[in-house]
Amino acid sequence: MQDTEDWALAFRARDGDTDAFARLVRRYQRPVVHFCARMTGSLEDAEEVAQEVFLGLHRSLPTLEPRARLSTLLFGIARNLSLNCIRNGKRRGRDRMVSLDAAPVDYAGGVTPDRHAEASELGGLLEAALLRLPEDQREVLLLREYEHMDYGAIAETVGCPVGTVRSRLARARESLRRELEAWDHGS
Structure with a gap:
């Protein structure tokens, strides 16, 4: 079960294992950035907010308790920081939305x-x-x-x-x- 592994990594990170924290970041960085980009409308803002999410997680490690899934906690932090970004007018990408799902197109494969x-x-x-x-x-x-x-x-x-x-x-x-x-x- 991934949640059990997530919490094990979080507890190891709390005990000073930097590799465990790095694994958590690698596991959740892309989904957190995608969520934040769709919330804020800016990939640049999303990357900044995602950094704040993981900094917030790191700061909270000493008091972290497994009351919910770690992913729920991370997306809750991401939500709050994204809303703060929007409300504080920090959005740099208002006029451009970056598609995070763009994939290379193979015209030979039937897509004109x-x-x-x-x-x-x-x-x-x-x-x-x-x-x-x-x-x-x-x-x-x-x-x-x-x-x-x-x-x-x-x-x-x-x-x-x-x-x-x-x-x-x-x-x-x-x-x-x-x-x-x-x-x-x-x-």
Whole structure:
């Protein structure tokens, strides 16, 4: 079980094992950066916030208790620091959203340049639509769809009841559906 291993690494890190902490960082750095980038709209801000997340984890090692999954704790820290970044107006990347899912295109494999352009446009529209969602809806959608957290873990991460998570998620999905339908009818 990964959670048991995560906590074992955290306790070893607390005891001074720098390699154990480095393994935790390697394991969670990419998902934390992706989450923060989608929250803040800026890869540059996300990388900075992710550094703060792991610094916060390191500082909290002496008092850390395994009350929840370590990933839930990390994404909770990432959520709070991302929201602080947004609220403090520190966002550098407001006018540009970086797609973290871009992959090389193999036109010989049947993807035409026109189809690739349409997919890129749709991806950009989706990223922009995510940024227009209210923060409380965006965070639950990202945690569910991109980080594959269950409702209980999301509720614990954002500090609200499971029913609230479900309703925020439903509203977020409905908003995205409306935006994508409007795009589809306009193209």
